[in-house]
Amino acid sequence: MSMDLLIEKIRAKNNPTVAGLDPKIEYVPRYIIDKNYSIYGKNIKTVIESIFEFNKGLIDALCDIVPAVKPQSAYYEMLGYHGAKLLDRTVQYAKEKGLYVICDVKRNDIGSTAAAYAEGYFDKDGYNVNSITVNAYLGSDGIEPFKKYCDESDKSIFVLVKTSNPSSGELQDLRLENGETIYEHMADMVSCWGENSIGKSGYSNVGAVVGATYPHQLTELRERMPHAFFLVPGYGAQGATARDIAGAFDKSGVGAIVNSSRGIMCAYKNSGTSEQNYAQAARDEAIRMRDEILSVL
Numbered sequence: 341m342s343m344d345l346l347i348e349k350i351r352a353k354n355n356p357t358v359a360g361l362d363p364k365i366e367y368v369p370r371y372i373i374d375k376n377y378s379i380y381g382k383n384i385k386t387v388i389e390s391i392f393e394f395n396k397g398l399i400d401a402l403c404d405i406v407p408a409v410k411p412q413s414a415y416y417e418m419l420g421y422h423g424a425k426l427l428d429r430t431v432q433y434a435k436e437k438g439l440y441v442i443c444d445v446k447r448n449d450i451g452s453t454a455a456a457y458a459e460g461y462f463d464k465d466g467y468n469v470n471s472i473t474v475n476a477y478l479g480s481d482g483i484e485p486f487k488k489y490c491d492e493s494d495k496s497i498f499v500l501v502k503t504s505n506p507s508s509g510e511l512q513d514l515r516l517e518n519g520e521t522i523y524e525h526m527a528d529m530v531s532c533w534g535e536n537s538i539g540k541s542g543y544s545n546v547g548a549v550v551g552a553t554y555p556h557q558l559t560e561l562r563e564r565m566p567h568a569f570f571l572v573p574g575y576g577a578q579g580a581t582a583r584d585i586a587g588a589f590d591k592s593g594v595g596a597i598v599n600s601s602r603g604i605m606c607a608y609k610n611s612g613t614s615e616q617n618y619a620q621a622a623r624d625e626a627i628r629m630r631d632e633i634l635s636v637l
Contacts, residue, residue: 341539342496349407360601362412369615401619408440443469455485471496490545504551504574543569552580559587570596576603593637
């Protein structure tokens with residue numbers, strides 16, 4: 341089971357965190373850009389190769405510390421078809437290094453279009469990632485193609501339930517006639533979708549995205565969704581602390597993986613270290629984050 345594999349990797353490294361790979365050329369150290377500029381000149385190849393070198397350096401520095409990486413597809417899609425290839429190269433390199441890959445795409449549509457998205461990210465001829473994020477607010481017919489991979493293949497999904505952005509409550513906190521909020525109803529749907537793919541860990545291949553910026557709801561949803569593994573954004577750059585995310589975990593300290601993207605990727609800028617030491621700075625931040633989170637579990 342895919343979620344069992346993620347939990348095994350978390351336990352092996354004693355680290356319930358995932359490093360986001362959301363690269364912009366502004367994040368890449370200047371010396372890397374200058375080196376590729378001297379080879380490729382002023383064109384998109386310089387941008388692509390610089391970002392890939394940056395990603396590789398981060399992956400090499402983190403692969404024995406973190407169990408997973410989470411590339412956000414938007415940062416690759418902004419580069420057009422060049423970015424699609426860059427995403428594929430990044431995914432494959434991360435997998436070669438033994439990392440679990442969660443592609444943050446928040447995809448969905450209806451019927452055959454949802455099936456096309458599922459095949460594109462999960463099939464061996466596509467990106468072939470371990471897991472993706474999914475927006476389920478189109479209803480169950482848009483989830484079924486993704487759920488099929490969870491039930492029949494070694495794949496998982498994380499469904500948006502209570503997101504970390506400030507305006508999430510405009511829709512997700514609205515109350516239905518029975519008094520439930522929309523995000524609570526979505527949580528129950530996620531639990532239902534995961535019933536056929538619960539592994540030996542007790543968690544299903546249908547997980548949930550629940551933001552660390554809403555710690556009270558995070559704790560409530562952990563109780564409401566005992567078999568759903570959580571992907572928790574909002575730590576670090578978005579303002580949430582380790583204490584805020586403690587409620588995402590079950591009594592044995594399992595049940596969630598916490599994301600940090602800019603906090604790790606741009607650690608060299610935040611710490612004031614030299615850009616040549618960007619990978620070591622990322623590693624140091626990943627270790628600091630791990631230790632801080634473990635201290636509250």
